[in-house]
Every structure is written in C-alpha cells, then in structure tokens.
Amino acid sequence: MIALLRSEWAKTIRRPRTYVALGFVMLIPAIVALALWANPPDPGDGDRFFYTATQTGLLFPAAMLRIMSRLVLVVVLALFAGDAIAGEASTGNLRYMLLRPLGRGRLLAAKLIIAAVLAVGASVLLTATATVAGGLAFGFQPIEFEIFFVDQSVGNLIGHIGMATAYVAWTLATVVAFGFMISTMTDSPAAAAGAAVGLGVTSQILNEIESLGSIRDYLPTRYLDAWEGLFWSNRIPDDMYSGLVLPIPWVLGFVAVAWWWFRRKDVLA
Amino acid sequence: MPETDTRPPGDPVIEARALSKRFSAAVLAVDDLSFVVERGQVCGMLGPNGAGKTTTLRMLVGLVRPTGGDASLLGDRVRAGLPSLARVGTLIEGAAFVPQLRGLTNLRLWWESGGAHWEDAAVDDALAVAGLGDAVHRKVKTYSHGMKQRLGIARALLGRPEALVLDEPTTGLDPQEIREVRRLLSRLAEQGATILLSSHLLSEVEQTCTHLVVMDRGRLVAAGPTADLMGNADASVYLEVDDRDAAERVLASIAGVGQVQREVGGLTVDVHGLTRPELVAALVHGGVGVQTITARRRLEDAFLGLVGEEHAR
Numbered sequence: 007m008i009a010l011l012r013s014e015w016a017k018t019i020r021r022p023r024t025y026v027a028l029g030f031v032m033l034i035p036a037i038v039a040l041a042l043w044a045n046p047p048d049p050g051d052g053d054r055f056f057y058t059a060t061q062t063g064l065l066f067p068a069a070m071l072r073i074m075s076r077l078v079l080v081v082v083l084a085l086f087a088g089d090a091i092a093g094e095a096s097t098g099n100l101r102y103m104l105l106r107p108l109g110r111g112r113l114l115a116a117k118l119i120i121a122a123v124l125a126v127g128a129s130v131l132l133t134a135t136a137t138v139a140g141g142l143a144f145g146f147q148p149i150e151f152e153i154f155f156v157d158q159s160v161g162n163l164i165g166h167i168g169m170a171t172a173y174v175a176w177t178l179a180t181v182v183a184f185g186f187m188i189s190t191m192t193d194s195p196a197a198a199a200g201a202a203v204g205l206g207v208t209s210q211i212l213n214e215i216e217s218l219g220s221i222r223d224y225l226p227t228r229y230l231d232a233w234e235g236l237f238w239s240n241r242i243p244d245d246m247y248s249g250l251v252l253p254i255p256w257v258l259g260f261v262a263v264a265w266w267w268f269r270r271k272d273v274l275a
Numbered sequence: 276m277p278e279t280d281t282r283p284p285g286d287p288v289i290e291a292r293a294l295s296k297r298f299s300a301a302v303l304a305v306d307d308l309s310f311v312v313e314r315g316q317v318c319g320m321l322g323p324n325g326a327g328k329t330t331t332l333r334m335l336v337g338l339v340r341p342t343g344g345d346a347s348l349l350g351d352r353v354r355a356g357l358p359s360l361a362r363v364g365t366l367i368e369g370a371a372f373v374p375q376l377r378g379l380t381n382l383r384l385w386w387e388s389g390g391a392h393w394e395d396a397a398v399d400d401a402l403a404v405a406g407l408g409d410a411v412h413r414k415v416k417t418y419s420h421g422m423k424q425r426l427g428i429a430r431a432l433l434g435r436p437e438a439l440v441l442d443e444p445t446t447g448l449d450p451q452e453i454r455e456v457r458r459l460l461s462r463l464a465e466q467g468a469t470i471l472l473s474s475h476l477l478s479e480v481e482q483t484c485t486h487l488v489v490m491d492r493g494r495l496v497a498a499g500p501t502a503d504l505m506g507n508a509d510a511s512v513y514l515e516v517d518d519r520d521a522a523e524r525v526l527a528s529i530a531g532v533g534q535v536q537r538e539v540g541g542l543t544v545d546v547h548g549l550t551r552p553e554l555v556a557a558l559v560h561g562g563v564g565v566q567t568i569t570a571r572r573r574l575e576d577a578f579l580g581l582v583g584e585e586h587a588r
Contacts, residue, residue, distance in 0.1 A: 009391075013384040021375055098371030101338055102430070105365050106389035109356035269355070272298075273338040 010108060010116045018120050023089065027082045031128050034078060035070045035136035042066075043143035059140075062149045064163035066140025067133040068170060068237055074132060075174045075230060080206035081199075083178050086124040087185030088199030090117040091268065095193040095275040104273055114268050118186055118261065125182050129175040133167055154238040162240065170233040173246060179253045180226035181206045183260035190268040193275040223248070226256055285313030288349055288438050288469040289335060295343030296330050296493075304330040306493040307344070312438075312471050312486070317464045319480030319501070320473040322490035328473040329368050331490070332442050335471075336365055349438060361389065364436035366444055370427020374416035378407060378426050381415055386433055396433045404459055405429035420447040428456065439463065441472040445479065457483055512551060515541040517564035525561030529554070541567070 018024055047056040059069035091114070094100035103113060148159045158166070185202030192198055209227040212218060222228055229249030236242065289312040296305040305327040312318040320328050333339040335346050337355045346353040349362055372381040379402075386396050402411060405425040415423065424447055431439060444460075445453045460470060460483055474480050480487060480501075487504050489496040497504055516522040519542060526532045526544060532554075533545030546554060555565050 010388050013388040016380075017373055017376065017384055021373075097374060098369065099373055101333075101367055102365075102371060102385060103388065104338060104355065105336060105360055105363075105367075106385070107356060107358045107361040108389055112356070270340065272340060273333070 007112060007116065010112060011119060014116050014120050015123075018124070021089075023085065024124065027085050028124075028128055028131055031074070031079065031082055031132040032135040034074060035067070035132060036139045038070065038073075039066060039136070039139035039143045060144045062147045062163070063139075063141030063144040064137065064146060064158075064160060064167065065149060065237070066144060067136035067167050068234070070136040070140075071133055071167075071170055071174055072231065072234065075178070076210065077207070079129065079132065079174070080178060080181055081203055082128050083125045083182050084185045084199040084202030084206065085195075086128070087121045087182040087202055088189050088197070089195045090121045090186050090189045090198075092189040092192050092195040092198045095273075096195055098275055100275055101273050110269050110271075111265065114190070114265060118264075121182060121186055122179075125178065126172075126175050129171050129178075133171045137164075137167060151238050156238055156240050158237065158240070163237075166233075166236040169242075170236060173233045173249065174230070176253060177227065177230050177249055178206070180256040180260070183253075183257040183264075184226075187260040187264040187267070190264045190271065224252070226253065228252060285315060287311045287347070288314050288316075289318075289440070289471050290347045291331065291335065291344070292346065293344030294331065294334055294341050294346055296327075296334060296339060297342045304493055305334070305341075308490070308493070308495050309344075310488045310495060310498045312469055314469050315464070315467055316486045317460060317470045317472070317484045318486040318488060319484035320471060320488045320490065321477060321480050322473075322475065322496075324475055325492075326490040327493040328475075328490055329442055330493075332367060332440055332471070332473060336360065336363065336367070336440055338367070361391070361434055362437045364431030364434065364439045364441075366424075366427050366431050366441045368442050369420075369446065370423045370430070372415040372423065372426065375414060377414055378411040378418070378422075381426070382411075382430055382433060385430060391434075397435045398433065400435075401429040401432040404432055406455070421449060421452055424448055425452070428459070436468065438469045439471070441470065443473055443475070445474075445476075453479075511543055511545045512554065513538070513541055513543050513567070513569045514558075514565060515567035516558065517566065521561070522558060522563045525558055525563050528561070529557045 042056060042060050047053040047060060049057040055069065059066050091100065094103060104110065146160060148157065148163065150157050181202050184205045185198050188201040189195065189198040206227060209225045210230075213222055213225050213228055215222075229245050229252060232243055232245035232249045235245070291308050291310050294305055294308045295303070297303045308327070308331060320331070322328050330339060334341050335348065335353060337353045337357055337360070348357065349359040351357055351359045372378070373384075376384070382396075382398070382401070383393055386393060405411070405428065407422060407425060407429075410418070410422060411426070415426070418426065424444070428441075428444060431441070445456050448456060457479075460472070464470060464485075472480070472484070484501055486499065487501050488498045489504070514522065519537065522542060523535055523537075526535050526542075529549070531547050531549035533547055535545075536543045544554070551568055555568055558565050
C-alpha cells in the first residue's frame with residue numbers, strides 16, 4: 007500500500023493539472039491582497055466586508071476562505087476528485103494499473119487518499135498564502151470587533167484560521183466523495199469533476215430557498231460558512247458541530263457506491 | 276480430418292472454460308468460448324474485427340468480468356488483482372501511459388506500484404527490446420504510436436513473465452518493427468514463455484504461432500496446431516467457370532465433392548481426397564470450361580467471417 011501510494015503521489019504531483027490547480031488557489035489570494043493594498047477600501051462606501059478584512063493580515067485569510075469556498079475551492083477539489091480514476095481511464099493507463107497484482111480495492115483506496123490529501127493541501131495552501139500575503143500587506147496585529155465585544159489576539163486568529171481551514175476542507179469532503187464516485191463510473195475526468203461542481207452549486211442554490219425548511223439541513227453545503235462565528239464569538243458555533251457530522255453519511259455513502267461499482271466495473275478504457 | 280496432436284499434453288497456462296460476455300441484451304461479445312494454451316505454445320487468436328478477441332483477452336487477465344464460464348491463468352482462477360498477474364506480461368488494445376511522465380519513469384512507477392523493487396525488474400533486457408535509446412528519458416506524450424507500442428512491450432517484459440498476453444502487438448508498427456517483434460516472440464518462445472497473441476492478420480499468426488484459436492462473432496470457429504489448420508487435407512477451392520449451372524450439375528456427380536456454394540462470379544467447392552487437376556479434368560470432361568481455380572483454406576473462410584454467414588443462413 008505504501009509503495010502504491012508513493013508511486014501514485016509521484017505521478018499526481020508531476021501532472022500539470024495538479025500544480026496549475028494548486029497554483030490557482032495561491033494566486034487568487036495574492037492578487038486580491040495586492041489589489042486591496044493598492045486600493046484600500048473605505049468603510050464609508052458600505053464596503054464593510056473588505057474593510058474589516060484589511061484591518062489585520064490575520065483576518066484577510068478568513069475573507070478569502072469565505073469567497074473562495076463557495077466556488078473556486080469547490081471547482082479545484084472537484085477536479086482532483088474527478089481525476090482520480092477517470093484520469094487514468096481517459097489515457098487508457100487504468101487497465102495497466104489493474105494488471106499489477108493488486109486488488110482493485112487497494113487501488114481505489116490509494117486514489118481516494120491522494121484526492122483527500124490534495125483537497126486538504128489546496129485548502130491549506132489557500133489560507134496559508136492568504137495569511138502571508140495579508141500579513142505582508144496589512145500587518146500581523148490583533149483585532150477588536152467592537153459590535154461583538156470580542157478581542158482576537160494574534161494567537162487566537164491564527165488558531166481560528168487553522169480550524170476554519172480544516173472545517174471547510176471537511177465540509178467539502180462530500181463534494182470530493184461525490185466526484186470520486188462519478189470518477190469510477192466514467193472515462194472522462196471533466197465529466198466527473200463537472201458532476202461534483204454541480205453537486206456543490208446545486209446544494210448552495212437549494213440552501214438559499216428558505217421555504218425548503220428542514221430539508222436544507224441535509225444539504226452538503228448547509229453549514230459551509232458556520233466557521234465564521236469563530237472570529238466574532240471566540241467560541242465554536244453550534245452550527246459547526248452540525249457541519250462536522252453532516253458529511254459523514256454523505257461521504258460514507260458515496261465512497262461505498264464507488265467501491266461497489268469499481269470492484270465490479272468492466273475496464274474497457 | 277486433421278491429425279491428432281501426438282505430443283504429451285502440456286501444462287495449461289491460459290485456459291478459457293465456456294467463457295461468455297454479454298454487455299447488453301443485444302451485445303453478446305463472447306459466446307461459450309473454450310480453449311487452452313499450454314506451456315511453451317505460441318498461440319494466435321485470429322478473427323475479424325468485432326470477433327470478441329479483445330474482450331476475451333480482457334477477461335483472461337481480469338479486466339472484464341465474464342457473464343458466464345470462467346478463465347484461469349497459470350493454474351489460478353482469474354479475478355481482479357490475481358497474484359499470478361505478476362508472472363504475466365500484457366499488452367491490451369495498444370499501450371497506454373501517463374503522458375506527462377518520461378518513458379522510463381512510467382515503467383518504474385508502474386512496476387513499483389505493485390510493491391516490487393525496481394532492482395528486480397528486467398530493465399536492461401526490456402529496454403534493449405524496446406530499442407528506444409535515449410528516448411526513454413523523454414516524456415511519453417512526445418512518442419510516436421510505434422514508440423509507445425514498443426515501450427508497452429518493454430513494460431510487459433519487465434517481470435520476466437512466464438506468459439504473455441498480447442493484443443495485436445504489431446498494430447501501428449512499421450515493417451521493420453514488425454519483423455523485430457516477430458523475432459522477439461520467437462526468441463521468448465524458445466526460452467519457454469507461453470504466448471497468446473491476437474491478430475486480424477492471418478499472415479502474421481501463420482508465421483509466428485504454433486497454435487491457433489480462430490474466433491468469429493464471439494464464438495470459437497477452430498482451434499489446434501497451426502499446421503493442421505493450415506493444411507490442405509480438408510480444403511475448399513474457388514472456381515470460376517463459363518457456365519455455373521452446368522458446373523453444379525457436373526460437380527454433383529463427382530466423387531469426393533462436398534458442399535458447393537455459389538458466390539459472386541464463381542463457386543466454392545469443398546473437396547475431399549481429390550486433387551485440383553483431377554477436379555478440373557472432371558469438369559472439363561463434363562463440358563464445363565474452367566477459367567480459374569484457387570485454393571481456399573477453411574481458415575481463411577473462418578477469418579473472413581464467411582463461416583458465420585453460413586451459420587446465419
């Protein structure tokens with residue numbers, strides 16, 4: 007398994023699409039930080055969001071995480087997940103991988119681990135870049151949210167950024183698992199990635215429809231933004247606990263179907 | 276009748292037992308196919324495109340699940356991830372690699388993914404066979420089709436395999452490369468490897484293979500030693516005559532003439548123990564002018580799909 011993971015990782019990391027996608031999640035925060043640094047927002051314009059985000063470089067990553075977790079991160083993670091099996095099938099290399107004396111379950115597990123590592127990696131790179139770029143542009147200082155009577159020390163802010171990053175990555179695990187499942191069923195990585203993006207976007211649209219009532223509580227992205235409370239309450243919001251539990255059945259379900267499907271799949275590509 | 280193979284039965288290396296694959300209600304790709312490739316044989320799987328050759332090979336190495344029957348490889352029943360796969364070299368429907376990686380890196384990562392050590396691979400031998408020179412250090416996406424095919428053959432040889440399953444290994448190669456592959460296969464066979472290769476070129480398997488499995492529309496048409504299948508003991512001939520009706524009447528009265536069949540421009544006649552000059556003499560004696568007479572071997576008929584058409588009629 008270790009040998010398989012090592013060779014899979016070596017293959018993945020040398021693919022242009024891997025580092026282009028990772029470069030993308032790093033580039034966007036850097037560009038936004040530069041833009042805001044060159045043109046500081048004025049609170050009087052009603053631009054409270056970006057004004058607050060630039061009060062300290064340690065709040066800037068939270069702002070970037072909120073903006074990018076809606077779509078950019080969904081797309082990047084969907085890309086990694088969709089590429090897992092379908093990427094090999096599209097080049098025809100999948101059949102040769104399966105001609106090594108290793109069970110399909112092991113190959114699937116290795117591919118899932120790689121996709122998960124890339125997903126976490128992309129999320130961490132996003133906030134890490136945003137922290138560095140934000141700090142350079144707006145300084146590393148604590149902040150006081152006057153309306154909420156909350157002081158955020160530098161240590162608190164850094165801890166919350168880390169928790170928020172891990173939380174967002176875990177919330178999007180449903181998208182990753184869905185893309186991974188479709189990836190075992192098609193020979194087109196784009197189709198699998200597209201399906202995963204579709205799930206993420208559809209879930210967000212449905213979440214906007216308040217008349218859906220409690221159905222919304224089962225939408226994969228229902229609690230995507232719940233981490234924001236960390237920054238103005240200094241304690242873990244209740245929605246975050248719900249958000250931590252929600253992906254479990256989704257992920258288990260999608261991965262189980264992927265496993266069932268892939269073990270029986272006729273590899274024709 | 277073909278002579279029976281008098282050699283002692285060998286150790287079955289590749290075996291299909293009533294193998295069937297139905298992809299959908301309408302598509303029965305392989306139908307009740309049974310054959311055995313014994314140790315040391317070079318067996319050619321021959322058939323027109325769509326005969327089910329590739330599907331059969333995929334079932335033999337566990338890529339496709341049979342809907343009926345089963346297969347065994349080196350004595351083990353085939354399933355996905357079978358340990359015996361390490362002792363089998365395979366090329367299925369063209370070589371495929373990770374295009375962004377160098378040729379040699381592809382081989383190495385593929386080899387190591389199964390948990391094997393690169394030092395144990397027959398790298399030098401395999402690369403000598405591929406004959407790619409410094410190109411193995413180039414990315415595979417820069418390779419020509421022939422180069423990929425050769426790298427694919429090298430990959431199949433990395434594990435010094437006891438058996439080789441090769442699906443149209445010479446597709447896309449130039450005549451020089453085809454000759455080299457043919458020599459390579461002979462050399463491997465001399466060293467004791469068992470080889471099953473598919474082809475739609477009769478000329479190719481005729482020269483290379485000791486045994487043949489002929490398929491058409493998913494079914495087994497013929498199997499046995501090449502010499503028997505290619506022999507003229509039970510041949511048919513193709514005739515072009517001036518008057519087909521008269522010829523049919525005359526043929527019906529000649530001893531040793533079997534089935535007579537009309538084709539575009541002529542007749543196909545099954546003959547048993549009758550030489551071609553005798554047949555022509557008999558026809559001429561009966562007042563029929565013979566313009567052309569050529570041998571048509573059963574295998575060629577099978578290969579061209581004519582056998583299947585006969586069944587359908």
